[in-house]
Amino acid sequence: MNGYRDLCVALLGSGSVGSQVARLMLENGDELAARVGARLTLAGIAVRDIDAKRDAELPQELFTTDAERLVQGADIVIELMGGIEPARELILQSLKGGADVVTANKALIAAHGPELAEAAEQVGAQLSYEAAVAGAIPIIRPLVWSLAGDHVTRVMGIVNGSTNYILDRMDRFGDSAEDAMRVASELGFLEADPTLDVEGYDAAQKATIIASIAFHTNVPVESVHREGITTVTAEQIEAAKQAGYVIKLLAIAERLTAADGTEGVSARVYPALISREHPLAAVYGGKNAIFVEAESAGELMFYGAGAGGVETASAVLGDVVSAARRHVVGGPGIPGSKHAELPILPVGEITTAYQIMLEVRDRPGVLATIAGLLADRGVSASSVEQSISQQADGHARLVIGTHRAREADLAAVVDALRGSEVVQQVTSVLRLEGDA
Numbered sequence: 410m411n412g413y414r415d416l417c418v419a420l421l422g423s424g425s426v427g428s429q430v431a432r433l434m435l436e437n438g439d440e441l442a443a444r445v446g447a448r449l450t451l452a453g454i455a456v457r458d459i460d461a462k463r464d465a466e467l468p469q470e471l472f473t474t475d476a477e478r479l480v481q482g483a484d485i486v487i488e489l490m491g492g493i494e495p496a497r498e499l500i501l502q503s504l505k506g507g508a509d510v511v512t513a514n515k516a517l518i519a520a521h522g523p524e525l526a527e528a529a530e531q532v533g534a535q536l537s538y539e540a541a542v543a544g545a546i547p548i549i550r551p552l553v554w555s556l557a558g559d560h561v562t563r564v565m566g567i568v569n570g571s572t573n574y575i576l577d578r579m580d581r582f583g584d585s586a587e588d589a590m591r592v593a594s595e596l597g598f599l600e601a602d603p604t605l606d607v608e609g610y611d612a613a614q615k616a617t618i619i620a621s622i623a624f625h626t627n628v629p630v631e632s633v634h635r636e637g638i639t640t641v642t643a644e645q646i647e648a649a650k651q652a653g654y655v656i657k658l659l660a661i662a663e664r665l666t667a668a669d670g671t672e673g674v675s676a677r678v679y680p681a682l683i684s685r686e687h688p689l690a691a692v693y694g695g696k697n698a699i700f701v702e703a704e705s706a707g708e709l710m711f712y713g714a715g716a717g718g719v720e721t722a723s724a725v726l727g728d729v730v731s732a733a734r735r736h737v738v739g740g741p742g743i744p745g746s747k748h749a750e751l752p753i754l755p756v757g758e759i760t761t762a763y764q765i766m767l768e769v770r771d772r773p774g775v776l777a778t779i780a781g782l783l784a785d786r787g788v789s790a791s792s793v794e795q796s797i798s799q800q801a802d803g804h805a806r807l808v809i810g811t812h813r814a815r816e817a818d819l820a821a822v823v824d825a826l827r828g829s830e831v832v833q834q835v836t837s838v839l840r841l842e843g844d845a
Contacts, residue, residue: 413448416733419479419508420454421499422489423472425464425718426513426540427454430487430725432465441726445733453479455490464718481506485732487725488512497521504528504536509732509742513540513725519614519630522621535735535742537728542615543568543697545720546713547727551701552622559703561623563663565842566699567692568615570715571598571606572638572658574695576680579646580655581693586641598695608637612660612678619699620662620676625749628662628676634756636679645837648766648808652792654682655690659842664751665759668815673754679840682764687843757817762791764810766837767826771805775831779809782825788814804833810841 420431434441434451442448454467455476473479476499480486486503488510490496496517500510505528512518518525518541529536539549543566552561567573571593578589590607593599605611613633620628638658649656662676683690688710692698697715702708714720735742769775776793783790792810811819826832 413442413446414737415450416445416447416484416736417452417482418449418485418487418729419452419483419503420487420489421476421480421496422491423454423456423461423463423467424489424491426721426725427487427489428464428467429718429722430489430729431467431471433719433722433726434729435467441730441733445730446737447733449485449729449733452483455479477502480508483508484736485509485511485729487729488514489725490514491516493517493520497525500525500536501528504532504534507532507534509535509537509735511537511725511728511732513538513721515541515611515614515618519617522618523627529742533741535732537732538618539728540721540724542618543699543711544713544715544717545723546697546699546711546715547724548619548699548711549622550727551709551711552619556701556703556706559705561664561701561703563661563702564619564623564699565659565661565663565689565702566619567657567689567697568619568660568699568715569606569609569612569658570695570697571603572609572612573692573697574598575607576638576641576646576656576658577693579641579643580650583643585643586639607639609635609658609678612658616660616662616676616678619660620674623662623701624664624674624751626674626751626753628674628753632676632753634675634677634679638680641680642837645766645839648764648837649682649839652682652764652794652808652810653685654764654841655685656680656839657683657689657692659683659689661842663759665754667754667758671752671754673752673758675754675756675759677756677759681840681842683841683843689843757815757820759816760813761816761819762811762813762841763819763823764808764837764839764841765823765826765835767807767809767835768804768833769807770831770833771803772831775805776807778829778831779807779826782829783809783811783822786818786821786825788812788818788822806836
């Protein structure tokens with residue numbers, strides 16, 4: 410096309426996302442050129458195995474195993490290899506060479522984001538990673554740009570589609586945890602080793618990225634409090650349903666004030682109760698959604714596909730177009746904001762509410778004893794439901810809802826209940842989020 414300059418694009422990786430990125434670049438070349446003001450020329454695709462089967466038919470001559478040579482001289486490098494190495498070294502090489510880098514590598518950004526951002530800033534390059542969090546859902550750019558003039562107070566979301574699918578089946582269809590995981594595996598929601606998803610590691614990596622951007626603070630992944638869904642039972646699902654709640658694995662990042670007055674940031678991942686009236690309760694199947702609260706904008710929600718080759722490719726190409734426009738217009742890349750550098754507060758400083766399920770001795774004075782244990786630690790009950798078990802020894806099940814309190818005080822209550830002679834067993838502890 411006459412009148413357009415060429416921008417050289419190197420693609421690292423040709424898995425489900427990489428193949429779709431390449432296909433869309435080749436099929437929509439004219440339209441992308443018109444949007445950018447330059448033609449995006451795909452110089453090559455670095456892969457481990459040139460002859461491997463791809464999700465899209467692509468020209469064989471584009472494939473190479475020499476990633477280091479491919480990125481040399483590139484204007485834009487798209488990293489979709491995954492993992493830490495050699496992706497990190499290739500991105501650093503690309504940035505030092507002046508190329509803008511677009512990546513969907515959440516593990517790498519969570520672990521080495523500050524290092525890569527600094528390398529980009531030193532040479533005036535741009536590092537973009539919209540697709541690293543929640544796939545096709547635009548959340549990075551809204552936090553960086555759209556809400557730049559606002560004061561974000563809290564970001565809470567469902568950022569792992571696999572665990573949402575499992576919990577959704579347990580809630581809506583009555584599946585056991587084992588059956589829900591089996592179906593999720595059969596449909597491709599879970600890898601052969603599902604640990605990354607069900608233990609909350611994937612969500613924690615995304616929480617790190619969201620918290621760092623929303624609060625202009627470096628939040629290491631090691632500082633994210635993490636709990637998975639492996640302890641969630643059908644009994645908990647049913648108790649939640651009876652109380653008007655649904656259980657979701659939530660990634661939460663918020664600005665809060667500690668008991669000593671210190672303002673800081675909390676980032677955490679855990680299964681939590683959320684009211685069925687809350688928008689996040691209606692996020693079904695493998696979908697993702699992120700709920701943002703800001704002082705001026707109020708409540709915002711971003712919903713959509715959190716994974717999938719072509720869906721995630723959409724987010725990748727959004728970053729590519731943005732980077733390409735910078736090359737056409739000129740000027741250095743804009744670095745991320747880390748001006749606040751707030752302290753990372755421990756999970757004990759958050760305030761929330763609990764739902765505690767107990768097996769207790771069915772005898773007079775039990776409720777008064779339990780109420781005393783709560784009151785001694787500054788926690789009050791908002792609800793108490795009791796049902797007599799069918800056991801011969803006459804145990805009763807109590808489901809206690811608490812009012813909001815500091816996590817440290819709530820945890821002390823649970824410890825006290827476990828040590829009480831009237832309590833046979835603390836069978837379940839879940840936090841209440843959204844409207845606690």
